[in-house]
Amino acid sequence: MAYREIGIEDTDQVRTITIKRENPLNPITIDLLSEIQDAVSNSGERIIIITGSNKAFSAGADIKGFMDMDSAKAYSFAMKGHEIMNFFNSYPRPIIAAIHGFALGGGFELALACDMRVAHPATVFGLPEITLGILPGFGGTQRLTKIAGEGRAMDLIGRGLRFNAQEALSMGIVNYIAEDYLGKSMEIAVDFAAKPIQSLKFVKHLVRSRPDDMYSMEAEYFARSFDHPDRKAGISAFLEKKPARFAQRKQ
Numbered sequence: 625m626a627y628r629e630i631g632i633e634d635t636d637q638v639r640t641i642t643i644k645r646e647n648p649l650n651p652i653t654i655d656l657l658s659e660i661q662d663a664v665s666n667s668g669e670r671i672i673i674i675t676g677s678n679k680a681f682s683a684g685a686d687i688k689g690f691m692d693m694d695s696a697k698a699y700s701f702a703m704k705g706h707e708i709m710n711f712f713n714s715y716p717r718p719i720i721a722a723i724h725g726f727a728l729g730g731g732f733e734l735a736l737a738c739d740m741r742v743a744h745p746a747t748v749f750g751l752p753e754i755t756l757g758i759l760p761g762f763g764g765t766q767r768l769t770k771i772a773g774e775g776r777a778m779d780l781i782g783r784g785l786r787f788n789a790q791e792a793l794s795m796g797i798v799n800y801i802a803e804d805y806l807g808k809s810m811e812i813a814v815d816f817a818a819k820p821i822q823s824l825k826f827v828k829h830l831v832r833s834r835p836d837d838m839y840s841m842e843a844e845y846f847a848r849s850f851d852h853p854d855r856k857a858g859i860s861a862f863l864e865k866k867p868a869r870f871a872q873r874k875q
């Protein structure tokens with residue numbers, strides 16, 4: 625596959641995949657995720673670092689594209705995202721997200737799908753989908769709950785809160801904060817590379833596998849949010865840079 629949205633740098637043991645979209649906020653698309661999946665699976669089983677460029681790791685899915693998406697397309701969009709992000713679980717070696725700038729929406733979900741996260745101190749995190757009248761669709765409801773616990777996930781996802789790197793560290797969402805977040809990620813990757821391959825593979829499988837995750841339910845609810853008028857209210861308010869007004873009760 626020829627890569628248009630990512631760059632690749634290899635050492636003997638580590639592959640660094642850099643998201644390099646034309647838009648400086650690095651919006652997530654299925655094409656981008658497919659390139660990342662291809663680059664991971666063809667890495668020769670190297671340890672993987674995924675990082676951003678320009679202003680962001682990624683500010684999330686392309687919101688403009690959500691304006692005219694129907695629920696059937698939303699469902700296949702979410703299922704494709706799940707397929708790619710769940711593939712990270714089955715990849716036998718560790719995948720580290722090296723994060724800076726913004727990690728929002730699908731961008732944060734991509735980081736959550738990695739095995740570990742290292743953040744620059746000025747990173748802004750969040751799953752703001754609810755403020756757009758939708759909800760996370762790439763596994764964020766499951767992974768953030770698993771990592772940070774139900775109460776925090778309800779607060780962060782249910783209110784669409786943004787939070788900083790120090791807060792992410794205190795909630796166990798990031799493993800380390802470092803000015804040189806790429807250098808720190810490489811240091812961890814090199815340490816992983818020195819560990820016995822089979823033991824590390826088994827550890828990853830045991831740490832990451834949860835048979836009861838509700839990913840397909842999340843995709844269904846994500847799609848249903850596209851049938852609700854609040855989705856157009858939320859997205860058009862974002863694009864017009866106005867506060868969104870949602871229906872207060874079931875009509």
Ligand code: COA
Nearest residue numbers: 649651683684685686687688726728729730752753756863
């Ligand atoms: N998808 C597509 N376009 C996006 C985008 C996204 N996820 N995030 C921002 N943009 C666009 C904005 O619409 C704006 O376009 P314009 O220049 O045509 O008006 C441009 O990128 C710059 O965004 P702006 O909000 O003006 O920049 P900022 O530096 O003030 O803020 C963010 C940056 C990331 C904090 C802010 O853009 C934001 O909150 N984005 C939405 C994040 C989000 O909700 N992600 C989840 C999506 S499901």
